[in-house]
Amino acid sequence: MKVAKVEVFPLYVPLEKPVDAPISVPHAEEIQHIVFGGYRATIVRVTSDDGVVGYGECMTRLAPAALKKIIEEITPLVIGTNPLQPEATWEVLYATMMNRGHNRGFYIEAISGIDIALWDLRAKIYGQPLYMFLGGRQRDLIPSYASSLRMREKSVVLETARNFLAQGFKAMKIKLGKHPDQYMADLRLVEDIRKEVGDDVILTVDANCGYHEDYKLALRVGRGLEANGIYWFEEPISPDNLYGYKYLCDHLDMAIAWGESSFTRYDFANMFTEHAVDIVQPNPCRVGGLTEISKIAGMSQAMHIPYAPHTGSCSAICLAVSLHIATALPNLLTFEVMRSDWSKEQRNPLRHDILLEPYDNFENGFLRAPAPDKPGIGIDINEEILTRYSVC
Numbered sequence: 190m191k192v193a194k195v196e197v198f199p200l201y202v203p204l205e206k207p208v209d210a211p212i213s214v215p216h217a218e219e220i221q222h223i224v225f226g227g228y229r230a231t232i233v234r235v236t237s238d239d240g241v242v243g244y245g246e247c248m249t250r251l252a253p254a255a256l257k258k259i260i261e262e263i264t265p266l267v268i269g270t271n272p273l274q275p276e277a278t279w280e281v282l283y284a285t286m287m288n289r290g291h292n293r294g295f296y297i298e299a300i301s302g303i304d305i306a307l308w309d310l311r312a313k314i315y316g317q318p319l320y321m322f323l324g325g326r327q328r329d330l331i332p333s334y335a336s337s338l339r340m341r342e343k344s345v346v347l348e349t350a351r352n353f354l355a356q357g358f359k360a361m362k363i364k365l366g367k368h369p370d371q372y373m374a375d376l377r378l379v380e381d382i383r384k385e386v387g388d389d390v391i392l393t394v395d396a397n398c399g400y401h402e403d404y405k406l407a408l409r410v411g412r413g414l415e416a417n418g419i420y421w422f423e424e425p426i427s428p429d430n431l432y433g434y435k436y437l438c439d440h441l442d443m444a445i446a447w448g449e450s451s452f453t454r455y456d457f458a459n460m461f462t463e464h465a466v467d468i469v470q471p472n473p474c475r476v477g478g479l480t481e482i483s484k485i486a487g488m489s490q491a492m493h494i495p496y497a498p499h500t501g502s503c504s505a506i507c508l509a510v511s512l513h514i515a516t517a518l519p520n521l522l523t524f525e526v527m528r529s530d531w532s533k534e535q536r537n538p539l540r541h542d543i544l545l546e547p548y549d550n551f552e553n554g555f556l557r558a559p560a561p562d563k564p565g566i567g568i569d570i571n572e573e574i575l576t577r578y579s580v581c
């Protein structure tokens with residue numbers, strides 16, 4: 190049995206009406222209409238020589254056509270390989286560019302899509318759901334939280350929080366940090382949200398690296414968040430600042446969560462051995478695929494670090510894959526259910542329409558684990574979306 194075909198679908202859905210940056214990345218106002226100018230995803234489809242098909246996704250924040258080009262150039266390394274050993278193929282793909290400065294970024298995101306598609310293919314060949322290859326079915330119900338309360342007007346934020354409660358969420362995440370010098374206003378908003386939802390709801394906060402290089406400011410904000418019983422402080426500073434993360438872990442009682450901006454087992458090995466993370470949040474479509482997720486998950490278990498999958502700004506394929514990860518991990522903490530698009534007016538078809546049957550079956554605090562009788566990821570792709578939004 191061999192891999193016979195690799196296809197790539199670079200997808201882009203431009204936003205009809207530009208939006209302000211919905212998260213607090215540094216230089217948000219300068220970059221917002223580029224980075225947040227549309228919804229993107231790059232989908233990979235692999236086919237075996239006897240016609241079995243696997244799907245994967247590359248995290249795509251910019252230039253889906255670039256990801257397509259990279260994948261096309263390394264496709265000869267995948268064609269003819271045994272689909273039962275995606276880990277062996279990963280090593281070859283990684284070695285191709287590892288010593289050329291491409292051990293992060295677009296290249297690893299490209300490998301991620303191929304790797305996930307190969308894992309899907311292998312599971313389908315064996316006729317087993319994907320989670321069986323990640324450790325098996327640890328649970329039927331997956332504890333979940335709503336993502337996210339975005340940085341909009343206070344009345345809109347509080348109304349969204351009430352909506353999340355009405356939908357049955359018992360935990361939700363707040364975005365902040367867009368204007369670091371106005372952190373007191375952010376802390377007042379957190380206080381207002383806490384009053385609105387009550388003490389029994391778990392609140393977390395995500396700064397999307399908004400405090401950038403200023404880990405002392407992040408510490409000050411963190412102390413204000415602790416006063417409002419915030420459970421975790423996500424990505425307070427740049428992912429390059431390992432020392433800053435260790436400092437925050439050492440100086441705050443609340444958990445420091447990060448990992449969505451990191452790549453491969455090697456980034457995570459450094460985070461764990463430096464004790465610079467309390468809750469780990471890798472994304473399979475960025476980190477290098479399921480080959481890397483399985484190794485990061487193993488390390489996190491050994492280090493007693495809870496695991497909370499990152500699913501933001503991906504298509505529903507990533508969400509479905511992440512559900513398998515969440516089903517299998519002994520140290521799963523909670524699952525990120527995406528309930529707010531970048532634009533309030535324009536829904537994201539890559540999240541809501543790319544699967545014929547939606548993955549999101551949230552009810553009363555939990556998602557249901559994937560069905561045991563569906564092999565692989567267990568999704569059916571809406572081919573029309575692949576065609577309609579493909580950029581080349």
Ligand SMILES: [Mg+2]
Pocket residue numbers: 395397423424449501
């Ligand atoms: Mg985040």
